[in-house]
Amino acid sequence: MEGYNGTIFAYGQTGSGKTFTITGGAEKYADRGIIPRTLSYIFSQAKKDTSTKTKVNISYLEIYNESGYDLLDENHASKNLYDLPKVGMYETKDGSFQMTNLSVHRAQSEEDALNLLFIGDTNRVVSETPKNDASTRSHCIFIIQLETQKLGTDVKRVSKLHLVDLSGSERVHKSGVTEQKTIQESKYINGSLFMLQMVIMNLNKKLKGEDVHVPFRNSMMTMILRDSLGGNCRTKMIATISALKDDMGESLGTCRFARSV
Numbered sequence: 001m002e003g004y005n006g007t008i009f010a011y012g013q014t015g016s017g018k019t020f021t022i023t024g025g026a027e028k029y030a031d032r033g034i035i036p037r038t039l040s041y042i043f044s045q046a047k048k049d050t051s052t053k054t055k056v057n058i059s060y061l062e063i064y065n066e067s068g069y070d071l072l073d074e075n076h077a078s079k080n081l082y083d084l085p086k087v088g089m090y091e092t093k094d095g096s097f098q099m100t101n102l103s104v105h106r107a108q109s110e111e112d113a114l115n116l117l118f119i120g121d122t123n124r125v126v127s128e129t130p131k132n133d134a135s136t137r138s139h140c141i142f143i144i145q146l147e148t149q150k151l152g153t154d155v156k157r158v159s160k161l162h163l164v165d166l167s168g169s170e171r172v173h174k175s176g177v178t179e180q181k182t183i184q185e186s187k188y189i190n191g192s193l194f195m196l197q198m199v200i201m202n203l204n205k206k207l208k209g210e211d212v213h214v215p216f217r218n219s220m221m222t223m224i225l226r227d228s229l230g231g232n233c234r235t236k237m238i239a240t241i242s243a244l245k246d247d248m249g250e251s252l253g254t255c256r257f258a259r260s261v
Helices: 018-022 034-048 110-122 180-207 220-224 245-260
Strands: 005-012 052-064 067-070 086-091 097-100 126-129 132-136 139-150 156-165 233-240
Touching: 005 018, 005 245, 018 034, 018 156, 018 233, 034 052, 034 110, 034 139, 034 156, 052 110, 052 180, 052 220, 067 086, 086 220, 097 220, 110 139, 180 220, 180 245, 233 245
Parallel strands: 005 156, 005 233
Antiparallel strands: 052 067, 052 139, 086 097, 126 132, 139 156
16 A cells, blocks of 8 residues: 555465465355455555545466466456467566556456456366365466555556465475376476576575576566565565475475575
8 A cells, every 4th residue: 555566475285275375265254365355455445545546456367387367358268278368478678577468457346356356266277186176276366456646646656466376386296196287287387486486595695795697587477576576565475384294395395485585
């Protein structure tokens, strides 16, 4: 609300509760996740501040096998995923990344916004894996763009919030998948998570004064999060781990990544 860009991302192995944390459960109101709670907060704050006009725009992006798809594309229900136009990325002169083919929807109320979340979640790519009956095999980014303007002035303040549900971080052999399609999915997932780790580690080194290259361009995920991982932003990571003894190795891996973040 103060004009900073923000990111909250959930990282952890399949079945450890990322989607439940970010989106929530559909059964009970108490099980709402971070996205519905955030939307509720934003609209209640906007209602309170009568001296400011607030516009809320929403986009919902899925990155599946390193290609971007618009989860709010109206053709989603009738077309195969691969027949939908892909979301493209291009770099502007000032070094920021812009997206093409990603629709932006104005939400006039909390109800509008929750409806968009519901439509997007219905369109997500889900596969069964031995770790989870309904594992999300893609990274999903719910983007809330706020435009605020004090009444009687021409100055607009624009900020973005990325709420990110990353796909499962476990190694391919650990996930127990054997189908070629699912192995392929896991390779893409692991590749983009590795790039995210590299970016965060190199940003840390840069802060310590080392002269290193930060590889934002190496994956779609890091290009999108570029203006939310450095500069005018606030970032939070939620690490989710499994309570099972068999998953100790993955849990340690998640904790190590959390430490580097």
